[in-house]
Every structure is written in structure tokens, then in C-alpha cells.
Amino acid sequence: MSQHRHPGAPGRAGAVPALPDLPEATVARLPEYLRALHALADTGHETVSSEGLANAAGVNSAKLRKDLSHLGSYGTRGVGYDVTLLIEQIESVLGLTQCRSVALVGVGNLGHALAGYDGFASRGFRIAALFDADPSRVGEEINGLVVRHVDDLARVAVEESISIGVIATPAPAAQAVADQLVAVGVTSILNFAPCVLSVPEGVDVRKVDLAIELQILSFHEHRKASLTALPGGLAATDTQEAIGT
Amino acid sequence: MSQHRHPGAPGRAGAVPALPDLPEATVARLPEYLRALHALADTGHETVSSEGLANAAGVNSAKLRKDLSHLGSYGTRGVGYDVTLLIEQIESVLGLTQCRSVALVGVGNLGHALAGYDGFASRGFRIAALFDADPSRVGEEINGLVVRHVDDLARVAVEESISIGVIATPAPAAQAVADQLVAVGVTSILNFAPCVLSVPEGVDVRKVDLAIELQILSFHEHRKASLTALPGGLAATDTQEAIGT
DNA sequence: AGGCGCTTGTGAAGAGGTGCACAAATCGCG
DNA sequence: CGCGATTTGTGCACCTCTTCACAAGCGCCT
Structure with missing residues (x-):
């Protein structure tokens, strides 16, 4: 994450139409949802369920619903979300209505x-x-x-x-x-x-x-290599949690 | 974040010298520390305090100490961290010892x-x-x-x-x-x-x-624009956050 | 109209990360 | 040798994010 401090938060901003004060994690995922929604729209889908959109965006459906709930109720129970409407909403929130x-x-x-x-x-x-x-x-x-x-x-x-x-x-x-x-x-x-x-x-x-992304991958690669190099293969479950501090 | 599920291995065996099982957030910051350390080494520094390294890496010093503590005690109280030693340790943990x-x-x-x-x-x-x-x-x-x-x-x-x-x-x-x-x-x-x-x-x-990074920036830009357009003018000058320098 | 199946929205619990504040440890110096 | 200055390592409280589980709401079918 980068430097993000948004100071005036405690003093609730008065009567502005919608300053949802979204969680950072949600903001970071909205563009991904948007991309998935555009893909759905291009393939002719008019509505999509949280499950379907979550799959297309590569996240958990509960997380997706909570994220979308932060920007209001734009879904219909029993049906799902209107693709076009949701695109408009997310673009509006992200400030993408203006180029x-x-x-x-x-x-x-x-x-x-x-x-x-x-x-x-x-x-x-x-x-x-x-x-x-x-x-x-x-x-x-x-x-x-x-x-x-x-x-x-x-x-x-x-x-x-x-x-x-x-x-x-x-x-x-x-x-x-x-x-x-x-x-x-x-x-x-x-x-x-x-x-x-x-x-x-x-x-x-x-x-x-x-380069940092590669280094993070390197860590996981290194870690996986250590694991598979263990005796008895990965199913050896008899030794566990020997690692304390 | 990306897809990181390592579920199939509930019993991760622990007879290996050091499998620190680092928090993801820490792993993501180690490369940044590494870069800062290389810069310090190039400018002739032999040791560095958590405060100094934290500034160079753009993070909080407490966070940095906690991160480093996860890979063991490689600092000296009252002195700081040995730059060369720390570089070796981090590179070893990240699996960068091999090309x-x-x-x-x-x-x-x-x-x-x-x-x-x-x-x-x-x-x-x-x-x-x-x-x-x-x-x-x-x-x-x-x-x-x-x-x-x-x-x-x-x-x-x-x-x-x-x-x-x-x-x-x-x-x-x-x-x-x-x-x-x-x-x-x-x-x-x-x-x-x-x-x-x-x-x-x-x-x-x-x-x-x-493109996602730009969209996240767009959101904050949009948000800042909405705030400054507020009547009360609670300009962001009341809280000075003094971001990492 | 009523019931049924499906899906959203959300409260609550859990997990993980952050930052404070301080004890423990080390060095340099008188 | 002991003392004070300095800095690490960490327990703890707070906060954010995630996940589960379920009630509420909606449409369709009979």
C-alpha cells in the first residue's frame, strides 16, 4: 500500500450527496469488478449474480457483496445486479465519468x-x-x-x-x-x-x-521448494508446528 | 491481493532450519527494505537504525522492527542493524541467493x-x-x-x-x-x-x-475534489500527518 | 394469492495488521 | 566498574478486512 491518510474523516462531512468513505481495500477492488462487468456487458449479459461476478473478478462472493453494499443497494434480491447500472455506479464512484x-x-x-x-x-x-x-x-x-x-x-x-x-x-x-x-x-x-x-x-x-513483484514470487517459490524438499513428501503430517518463535 | 491459497498442506512440516512463516504483509515489504539497504551500503553505511532504515523505505519504524523481528534477531540494541548482514538475511529469506x-x-x-x-x-x-x-x-x-x-x-x-x-x-x-x-x-x-x-x-x-492503479488514483482525486468543494471548507490543514521522510 | 427457490444485504465473529509504549540489552565514557 | 544514552524487540490494544451464516426481499410458478 502507499501513503494514504485522509484526515478530515472524523468530522463527518455534512450534506454532500454521496461521500461513501469506502474502505481502501474495497476501492482497490472496484476497478477489477469494473473490468469484469465490461466483459460481461460485451458478451450480452444484462444481469449478473454476486457469485458470477465474483468468479469473473477472482474474489469471494461475500466480499464482493460487502464491497458493493458500501456504495448502496444496486442489486435485486433473487435476481442479481444490473450490469449496466452497476457499471455506471462504479464509474461514478471512481470518478471516471470525466476523462x-x-x-x-x-x-x-x-x-x-x-x-x-x-x-x-x-x-x-x-x-x-x-x-x-x-x-x-x-x-x-x-x-x-x-x-x-x-x-x-x-x-x-x-x-x-x-x-x-x-x-x-x-x-x-x-x-x-x-x-x-x-x-x-x-x-x-x-x-x-x-x-x-x-x-x-x-x-x-x-x-x-x-522487481518487487518478482521478489515476492521468489519468496513463495523458495518456500515451496523448501517444503517439497522435505522427507516423506508433503503428506507427512506427523511432524507439525514445531516452529515456535 | 492475488491468489495465495496453500490449503492442501495443513501440516506444514517444521524440521527445516528456518521456515519463518512470515506474514504476507511483511514479505511484501522486505524487497523495499532490501532496496533501501543496498542504497545505504552503496553510500558507505555499515550500520543503520530502525528509524533510519524505516525512513529510507518509507514506513513506520515500529513496523520495520516488527517485520525484521520475524526473521530473527539480527540487530544490536543501542547500535542498530548491520547493513551487510541484514542484506544477506533478507536475500536468503526471499530466496534470492540463487539467480x-x-x-x-x-x-x-x-x-x-x-x-x-x-x-x-x-x-x-x-x-x-x-x-x-x-x-x-x-x-x-x-x-x-x-x-x-x-x-x-x-x-x-x-x-x-x-x-x-x-x-x-x-x-x-x-x-x-x-x-x-x-x-x-x-x-x-x-x-x-x-x-x-x-x-x-x-x-x-x-x-x-x-490501468487499475490509475483508477485508484482517480478515486482519490475525485474524492479530494468533492471535499474541497465543500462549504465548511474544513481544509486538510488541521491534521499534519508528516508522511515518512 | 400463496408458496417456493434464489439472491442480496448485513450482523457478528474471527483473522490479520498496525502502532504505542516500555522493558531489555548494548555501547561508550567517566 | 557502573551509569546513562541509545536502540532493539515485543506485549497489548486498536483497527481494518475477511468470512460465515442467515434474515429479508424478490420473482416465478402453480
């Missing part, structure tokens, strides 16, 4: 791929500008966008009304880029650089580190 | 970038083979590796003793690739395709979906 403009900084190996990734556009995000610090890369055209120098960030960010910044630079440059993004008023950052960013309060940072 | 071979399937936009990502090699992973289903891509050389056809997966996987598979194909192809990987004996998969994979028990799948 958000993304600035991508760092057009190296990874940044290049991100610039061409069509999963963003199909989910309502528009990559509005590309930046790099390397002058030899400035001017290059990627996917219909021209790479600009990072010094132009301030001007362009305002022009394009950027709401999310993506950092795909090498680690040493990431903090400086983050500072620039914050200075321009960006309050949401997706960081692919393998380093910790320090940002002022109110700015959300999410981190994606590809 | 793991990775097979990357799907050499499209994203796969291309992953193949060239040097963060893998620097963390002890070796991309041992590249695959694609598109014949026009087979034979292409990327970063010193030749792209092979996915039908050769079985043969090559054995030759190269692949231990982790990375799926960077379009979503519709992902399940078939996963099945092939599993058939070859791969039990750890990192999935970049936006879909749910179903795999037999004992196989670990971790999912990275770039």
Missing part, C-alpha cells in the same frame, strides 16, 4: 511502453503529454504525441489540465520530477521508479515496482 | 519494455527466454535475446530451468499461456494481462494492472 488527463514523465524503456499502452485510453484516461529530460529524446513522436522537455512541464500541465502524473524516470530523477509535478498542482502520482517519494500531505502516491 | 530464470511471454509494447528493464537483472533475476505467438516477431532480437515461438516454450523452459513466468500478452491469450506455463512446471506467474487467471492449487499468481 482524466495524464502526464507521463520519462520516455525510456518503460515510459515508451506506457505511452503506447492502450489499456489507459480504454479505461477513460488520456495521456496528454510526454516529457523527458534527455534533449536527444525531445521532439520524438510516440503514438501521436511529441516528447517535450521536462522544463516545459509547468506550462503544458496547465494547458492540458493534467490531473495525474506518471513517473517512469530512473530512480535518481524521480524525486525532482515529483516535486515539479506537485508544484504544478498535481495531487496524484503513479511512480514506477524504484525509490520512495516524499510529497506534501494531500498528494497521493502509488508505487509500482516490477 | 532465478524468468521466461517472458508476449513481446508487444509492454513485453518489449520488460525485456529491456535492467531492474530485473540488478535484483538477481535473469530473463532467460522471450516468447511470442506472432510469427513476424519470432526471431527478433531484444537485448541480446532472440524471440522464440511460444510453441517452443516447453522445450526451452526445461533447458533454461525456468522458475518464474511473466505474462505480457493481450488478455485473451493470457489464460492459454498460463496453462502452458503450468504444464511445464512453472509455479510462479507474474501477470500483466488485465484478466483473471485460473491456475491449479500450488501455483502463485501475482497481478499487475497498470
